[in-house]
Structure formats: structure tokens, C-alpha cells
Amino acid sequence: MSGRILAVLASLCLAACVAPQPPVPRASTGVLDAARASAGDGSAWAEACEDWDDWDKRAPAFHVFGDTYHVGTCGISAILIAGADGHVLIDSGTRNGARVVLSNIRTLGFQPENVRVVLTSHEHFDHVGGLWWVQENSGARILTSPQALDVIESGEADAADPQAGMHDPMHPIARHMVSAIEPGEPVTLLGREFLPVATPGHTPGALTWQWQDCEGAECRSVVYADSLSAVSSDDYRFSDHPDYVQAYRDGLARLAALDCDVLLTPHPSASHMRDKLLAGDLAGGMTCAAYAADRLARLEQRLEQEAQGGIGQ
Numbered sequence: 666m667s668g669r670i671l672a673v674l675a676s677l678c679l680a681a682c683v684a685p686q687p688p689v690p691r692a693s694t695g696v697l698d699a700a701r702a703s704a705g706d707g708s709a710w711a712e713a714c715e716d717w718d719d720w721d722k723r724a725p726a727f728h729v730f731g732d733t734y735h736v737g738t739c740g741i742s743a744i745l746i747a748g749a750d751g752h753v754l755i756d757s758g759t760r761n762g763a764r765v766v767l768s769n770i771r772t773l774g775f776q777p778e779n780v781r782v783v784l785t786s787h788e789h790f791d792h793v794g795g796l797w798w799v800q801e802n803s804g805a806r807i808l809t810s811p812q813a814l815d816v817i818e819s820g821e822a823d824a825a826d827p828q829a830g831m832h833d834p835m836h837p838i839a840r841h842m843v844s845a846i847e848p849g850e851p852v853t854l855l856g857r858e859f860l861p862v863a864t865p866g867h868t869p870g871a872l873t874w875q876w877q878d879c880e881g882a883e884c885r886s887v888v889y890a891d892s893l894s895a896v897s898s899d900d901y902r903f904s905d906h907p908d909y910v911q912a913y914r915d916g917l918a919r920l921a922a923l924d925c926d927v928l929l930t931p932h933p934s935a936s937h938m939r940d941k942l943l944a945g946d947l948a949g950g951m952t953c954a955a956y957a958a959d960r961l962a963r964l965e966q967r968l969e970q971e972a973q974g975g976i977g978q
């Protein structure tokens with residue numbers, strides 16, 4: 666095992682770390698180049714996903730930029746950042762959607778066993794309900810936020826989640842396979858730096874992720890921004906939780922300030938991904954600042970509805 670992999674494993678080994686994972690054969694540069702050359706540009710995705718809202722509908726993987734690929738379904742994103750020492754995956758999709766994700770990874774010429782780390786956006790079944798299946802098939806370690814840790818491990822919703830009680834429990838994951846990162850502190854995974862940004866609101870533990878990817882001398886900042894939609898169970902009022910609303914606003918401000926060339930979101934429709942693909946420019950269209958402004962406007966609208974007595978009465 667290379668010193669680099671050991672260093673990464675050591676950095677992932679927080680309190681509950683057990684024996685290191687077995688060595689994984691390096692993906693040759695040729696495999697990375699072949700994936701980049703063979704992956705579609707997203708036009709096939711746009712064609713297959715006209716009815717994009719189907720969370721488990723099979724969709725073809727496509728190349729985003731550099732070593733970044735979209736490997737999700739029509740309705741739910743999963744993002745693969747490939748590397749010679751192994752791959753980082755963000756989100757798994759639903760329990761069934763995870764099968765599509767693993768199949769898409771194989772189609773790109775990569776092996777699920779080489780997925781070494783899985784990161785999370787927010788702790789709901791449509792984005793992390795398939796984590797256990799990905800974990801079973803890859804042995805990957807899972808990194809999440811401190812607030813989402815118990816939900817990911819137990820599969821049970823956080824009582825502070827505005828949607829608590831609305832969803833069935835998810836499959837639990839062995840405690841020693843899940844670790845929490847510190848939002849705001851960059852984490853180096855398999856040689857690449859990722860910045861986790863706390864963007865609570867849709868859930869208490871929601872994260873936005875930012876990383877750099879390059880094609881030759883051209884580098885772009887890619888942002889996978891969380892849903893940030895003020896959705897809740899019938900009897901929840903955001904206005905009853907002023908600290909939570911303030912944290913929600915703070916996260917939106919952090920998101921708006923991010924260096925953000927390419928914006929991706931857990932629900933592709935939220936950032937108009939299909940329109941961007943049809944326009945042939947994933948770096949165009951909605952920016953992080955515009956996305957954050959849109960989400961803030963929706964939050965204000967929701968708070969206004971609550972003030973008018975229209976919700977949660």
C-alpha cells in the first residue's frame with residue numbers, strides 16, 4: 666500500500682478507526698484517460714431524463730469536468746471524482762438508485778471496490794438511502810457532518826429534522842465505517858482537497874462540497890450545493906426555531922460566497938442541470954450566488970406563510 670493511501674487512511678481514522686482496508690490496485694492513468702474519453706457529455710442524460718423527477722430512473726453517466734463525473738439517476742445526483750489511488754463518491758441515491766450508481770461507475774470503466782470514500786449531502790433517504798449498499802460493494806469509508814453522523818449510522822431521522830417522522834428508517838451502517846468531518850476545514854482525500862461547507866436548513870447536518878478539478882492547465886471550482894429547501898412535516902414551523910433559521914441563513918451566505926464555476930445539486934432540477942446540458946455548458950446558467958438567492962427567497966416566503974398562519978397551525 667502506498668504511503669499516500671496510508672496517509673489518507675490515517676487522516677480518516679478518527680476515534681473509531683479499525684484495521685486499514687485491504688490494498689486496492691491503482692487505476693492506471695490509462696483507465697482515467699479512457700473514462701474521460703468515453704464518457705458522454707450529458708446529452709444522452711438530457712435525452713433519457715426528460716421526465717427527470719423519477720428518483721430511481723436509470724440515466725447514463727456523463728463527464729462533468731476533469732475527473733468529475735455524474736453517476737446518478739435522472740432525479741437524484743451522485744458525483745464521482747476519480748483518481749489513480751481510488752475514487753471519491755458523493756451521495757448514493759436511494760436504496761434502488763444505488764444500483765444505478767454502481768452500474769454507472771462500472772460503465773465508466775471503474776471498479777466500485779476502488780471507491781474509497783463516500784461523502785454525503787443531506788441525511789435523507791433519497792440521497793443516502795443507498796449508502797449501505799455502496800458501502801457493502803466497495804468497503805468505502807463514509808464521511809459526513811457531525812450533525813448527520815447518528816442518522817447515517819442508525820438510519821433513524823434526527824428529531825430536529827424539519828421532516829422528522831415523514832420517512833421510513835434507512836439501512837444502518839456499521840459505526841466504525843462512518844466518521845465526521847469538521848465543516849469549514851478542508852479534507853484531503855486520495856490526493857485531492859475537498860471543502861465541506863455547513864449548509865443546514867433542509868436537514869440539520871446538510872453539507873455542500875467544493876473541490877478543484879483540472880483539464881490540463883484549465884482548472885475549475887466545482888460545487889455540489891445541498892438542497893436548502895424549507896420543506897417540513899405538517900406541524901413544523903421554521904419560525905419556532907430561530908437559531909435553526911439563523912444557521913440556515915448563515916449557510917446560504919457561505920454558499921453564495923463560494924468560488925463556483927460549476928454548480929451541481931443533489932436534485933439535478935434544482936440547479937436546472939438538464940437545461941445546462943441541453944445548452945452544452947455545465948459551467949453556464951445558474952451560479953451558486955443565484956442558487957443561494959433563490960433558496961433564501963423561498964425561505965423568506967415560507968417564513969411569511971408561517972407568519973400569516975398558513976402553515977403549522
Ligand SMILES: [Zn+2]
Nearest residue numbers: 787789867892
Ligand atoms: Zn431531503
